[in-house]
Amino acid sequence: GEDVEQSLFLSVREGDSSVINCTYTDSSSTYLYWYKQEPGAGLQLLTYIFSNMDMKQDQRLTVLLNKKDKHLSLRIADTQTGDSAIYFCAAGGYQKVTFGTGTKLQVIP
Amino acid sequence: EAGVTQSPTHLIKTRGQQATLRCSPISGHTSVYWYQQALGLGLQFLLWYDEGEERNRGNFPPRFSGRQFPNYSSELNVNALELEDSALYLCASSLRDGYEQYFGPGTRLTVT
Numbered sequence: 377g378e379d380v381e382q383s384l385f386l387s388v389r390e391g392d393s394s395v396i397n398c399t400y401t402d403s404s405s406t407y408l409y410w411y412k413q414e415p416g417a418g419l420q421l422l423t424y425i426f427s428n429m430d431m432k433q434d435q436r437l438t439v440l441l442n443k444k445d446k447h448l449s450l451r452i453a454d455t456q457t458g459d460s461a462i463y464f465c466a467a468g469g470y471q472k473v474t475f476g477t478g479t480k481l482q483v484i485p
Numbered sequence: 486e487a488g489v490t491q492s493p494t495h496l497i498k499t500r501g502q503q504a505t506l507r508c509s510p511i512s513g514h515t516s517v518y519w520y521q522q523a524l525g526l527g528l529q530f531l532l533w534y535d536e537g538e539e540r541n542r543g544n545f546p547p548r549f550s551g552r553q554f555p556n557y558s559s560e561l562n563v564n565a566l567e568l569e570d571s572a573l574y575l576c577a578s579s580l581r582d583g584y585e586q587y588f589g590p591g592t593r594l595t596v597t
Contacts, residue, residue, distance in 0.1 A: 418575055418589050418591050419575065419577075419588040421585055421586070424585065472533070473518075477526065478527055
């Protein structure tokens with residue numbers, strides 16, 4: 377089955393860029409997702425990318441997909457304290473989505 | 486537009502009891518997904534319901550079950566509760582062939 381891996385923790389200074397990385401194993405994954413979870417809350421869909429795309433930009437967020445290496449990254453420009461949360465990478469399609477364990481982003485003022 | 490709602494927010498049960506968790510999807514969404522988020526383990530897929538039928542099931546024992554009602558709301562039942570069932574249970578909904586899952590705030594289940 378699909379396996380999705382992420383590093384557990386990332387610390388950045390306010391105003392810097394954050395890059396959260398993710399690797400997945402199933403090359404047939406149709407969609408790759410990034411979700412954000414703030415303390416005590418559910419998951420919020422941030423963005424997603426089709427597997428036939430290399431990059432997607434949405435305001436401060438940039439998603440890069442390297443299909444050959446099955447590597448996905450999320451770049452947050454000008455990181456703010458409000459960006460502090462756990463970020464989940466997920467891979468799959470409409471039948472099943474597999475989530476990574478999440479990366480906790482700490483933004484230092 | 487109302488998002489996915491879940492009830493109750495918190496649930497405290499003792500080992501061996503049964504727990505029932507409820508989820509109402511976004512209006513127009515027919516698919517409901519259940520996930521378990523235990524501390525340090527990320528999200529584990531539990532169940533997927535669509536049009537009243539169970540479409541897929543994660544690697545969980547049969548004491549985890551559920552159903553979907555004609556109005557597409559869903560119920561997750563956990564029988565014979567064990568201490569390790571303590572977790573945040575998240576429900577998500579999507580359109581029938583949709584690729585975007587929208588999550589509710591979760592139900593925190595504590596088993597003592």
